[in-house]
Amino acid sequence: xxxFVVRKTISLKAEPSEVWNALTNxxxxxxxxxNCEVFSDWEVGSTxxxxxRLFLIKKIELKGQIVQFEPNxxxxxxxxxxDDPDNFSTVTDELTYENGETILSITDxxxxxxxxxxxxxxxxxxxxxxxxxxxEVVEGKL
Numbered sequence: 001x002x003x004f005v006v007r008k009t010i011s012l013k014a015e016p017s018e019v020w021n022a023l024t025n026x027x028x029x030x031x032x033x034x035n036c037e038v039f040s041d042w043e044v045g046s047t048x049x050x051x052x053r054l055f056l057i058k059k060i061e062l063k064g065q066i067v068q069f070e071p072n073x074x075x076x077x078x079x080x081x082x083d084d085p086d087n088f089s090t091v092t093d094e095l096t097y098e099n100g101e102t103i104l105s106i107t108d109x110x111x112x113x114x115x116x117x118x119x120x121x122x123x124x125x126x127x128x129x130x131x132x133x134x135x136e137v138v139e140g141k142l
Contacts, residue, residue, distance in 0.1 A: 004109070004116045005108065005120075006106070006123045006124050007105070007108075008128070008131055009103060010104050010131045010134070012104060013101055014139060015102065016095045017072050022138050023075060031133065031137050032130055032132075032133025032136070032137050033050065033052075033133070034052065034054055034130075035055075036051060037051060038050050040066060042066065044068065047064070047066075048063070048064050049064075050062040050063075064077050064078040064089075065077060065078050073094070073095055074094055075092070075093040076090065087114070087116075089111055091106065091107070091108050091109075092107040106127055106131070108123050110123050
C-alpha cells in the first residue's frame with residue numbers, strides 16, 4: 001500500500017456548532033475519544049494535546065500542532081506517531097451542513113515510514129469507534 005490514509009464520513013443529527021463543540025471540548029472528547037481530553041488554545045501553529053487513561057491504566061498522550069482552524073467548518077492538526085517520532089499523522093475534520101444534518105468527514109493520513117501499515121490498521125478501527133461514540137454524544141444518546 002503506497003498511501004496510508006483513512007477516510008471516514010458520518011451524518012449527525014445536530015447543528016455544526018454542536019458537533020464542533022464535541023470535537024473541541026475536553027469534557028465531550030473524554031466521552032468518546034478513548035477517555036482522552038483534548039487541550040489547545042485553538043490557534044494555527046499552537047499545540048494540540050489528547051491526554052487520558054485507557055481502561056484507567058494505560059496513559060495516553062498524543063501531541064501535535066494545529067495546522068488549520070475554521071470554527072464550525074474545519075480542523076486540521078498533526079499528531080506525532082509513537083512508533084516513529086520523525087513521522088506525523090495529519091488529521092482533517094471537515095463539517096458541512098445539509099438537510100438538517102451535519103456531515104463530518106475525517107481524513108487521517110498516518111504518514112509513511114516505520115509502522116505505517118500498522119498505524120493505518122489501528123486508525124481504521126479507532127475512527128469507527130470514535131465516530132460511533134461521537135454520534136451518541138452529539139445526538140444525546142450518551
